[in-house]
Amino acid sequence: MENYVEFKNISKAFVGVQALDNISFRADGGEVCALLGENGAGKSTLLKILTGAREASSGEYFINGEKVRFTSPIEALRYGVSVIYQERQLVGDLSVTENVFMEDLYRNKLGVVNFRKSHGEMKKLINLFQMPFSPHDKVNSLSVAHQQMVEIMKAYRRNSMIIAFDEPTASLSDPEIEVLFSLIEKLKQKGKVIFYVSHRMKEIFKIADKIIILKDGCFIEEVKTSDATEDELVLKMVGRNIGDVFNNLSRNDKIGEVVLEAKGLENDYIKDVNFTLRKGEVLGFAGLVGAGRSETIRAIFGADKLNAGEIYVNGKIQKIRSPRNAILAGIGVCPEDRKEQGLVLDRSIRENLTIPILHNLAKLGVISRRNERQIARQAVEKQRIKTPSIDKVAVELSGGNQQKVILGRWLLANLRVLILDEPTKGIDVGTKAEIYQMICDLAKSGLGVIFISSELPEVVNVSDRVIVMREGRITGELKRKELSEENVLKLAMRER
Ligand SMILES: Nc1ncnc2c1ncn2[C@@H]1O[C@H](COP(=O)(O)OP(=O)(O)OP(=O)(O)O)[C@@H](O)[C@H]1O
Ligand SMILES: [Mg+2]
Incomplete structure (x- = not known):
């Protein structure tokens, strides 16, 4: 039957x-x-x-x-x-x-x-x-x-x-x-x-x-x-023609001094990883799954231990032993698995948005509720987060809107470096275009942005420069005018 x-x-x-x-x-x-x-x-x-x-x-x-x-x-x-x-x-x-x-x-x-x-x-x-x-x-x-x-x-x-x-x-x-x-x-x-x-x-x-x-x-x-x-x-x-997503991006054209430098990073997963990231730059990380991209950022963020290597933020060496150290050094991260590591699902959108800035809001000793609510409301509006209220708990949002909450949170925080690990995973085409623009806006606001993505078209079109990894090592770096899907793939598969 x-x-x-x-x-x-x-x-x-x-x-x-x-x-x-x-x-x-x-x-x-x-x-x-x-x-x-x-x-x-x-x-x-x-x-x-x-x-x-x-x-x-x-x-x-x-x-x-x-x-x-x-x-x-x-x-x-x-x-x-x-x-x-x-x-x-x-x-x-x-x-x-x-x-x-x-x-x-x-x-x-x-x-x-x-x-x-x-x-x-x-x-x-x-x-x-x-x-x-x-x-x-x-x-x-x-x-x-x-x-x-x-x-x-x-x-x-x-x-x-x-x-x-x-x-x-x-x-x-x-x-x-x-x-x-x-x-x-x-x-x-x-x-x-x-x-x-x-x-x-x-x-x-x-x-x-x-x-x-x-x-x-x-x-x-x-x-x-x-x-x-x-x-x-x-x-x-x-319900609308989204047009050529990448050509319509308003990118940052003022790239400044080096904000992050990684020197000789090594642990069980990565070997001899060296790179710099500049203020206002979107630095893409490409490679096949398992190439060591997430492992690199885990090391930078203090989630995994380093056996060797140094990390500098604004020229100053940083001892990063935990994500907390990283945030204090001005490095924020949106992890790949947003549901497990990025969002506190049973808390409201307002709380999720303001977690990293509560520290600043509380400077005067107290957190003004009104202040917090106002900031959260502005972020919801600016990021076009689809929700009837800022008090809705995060678990009730659809996947794409949860991602916007995480990105919006970092726009509010006072950071120098923001690491985005596969930020468009599970995101629809229309919302993706909005997220690409958010990434450019983050760069415009003066952040150095690391953008890890497995989708070649986006990593090639959104980034100012792309680092390609394979088996835990960097196999090459491509500048804006050298960027193409073909060039990235060649490096991603290159034997050393
Ligand atoms: N438990 C809930 N309480 C309140 N609203 C909810 C709940 N679950 C879903 N919604 C709302 O219902 C609508 C549909 O959500 P749903 O998760 O079905 O979307 P979706 O098509 O799967 O989206 P995505 O592609 O982002 O996964 C959204 O506006 C969402 O905020
Ligand atoms: Mg869904």
């Missing part, structure tokens, strides 16, 4: 926001149905309703003609619906096997868990996904990308009839994406219903059979991928 999911008039209201407004469409087995829309369009909310993680305000949905209404993800899972959520749901202290098998580890007759058998099954899965880690590894010892793969394995193993992927590739590198896509292809052949959410058009065109376009919670159109063009899709989801 043919599998299918049908949504009928689904609406969902949160306080102050209509997240979904009367959504109806159908997705069939054997096809990949992409959900496309700007940050905050309602994609994740729809998938959460499908799995009972959220309750619809009105409307109904059907699986193979049967009306269902799950009250929890576990219930949906038992019925055969799996979602890989945008936010990872793993338990860091447990092993890969324990996370993947969770409630159904193999047990003997007495109910004692047979770890050997469970690990054995896990090993088979790991081989299928061509991953380098072991079933015994603790999840929090894995890279973000590998954690994401564990999450995907967890859903894959369930053999569910409906599988939804919410931004599965945001932290994956190309080879991992290849593996994932070949698995999705297999699932499709087995007749499963597959939902796929991504902000990367290239992926949508590669994997999706049809595309549902959502905007501000409304259903805009259903398009067959083979009939669609990228420009047309962007126009429909953004």
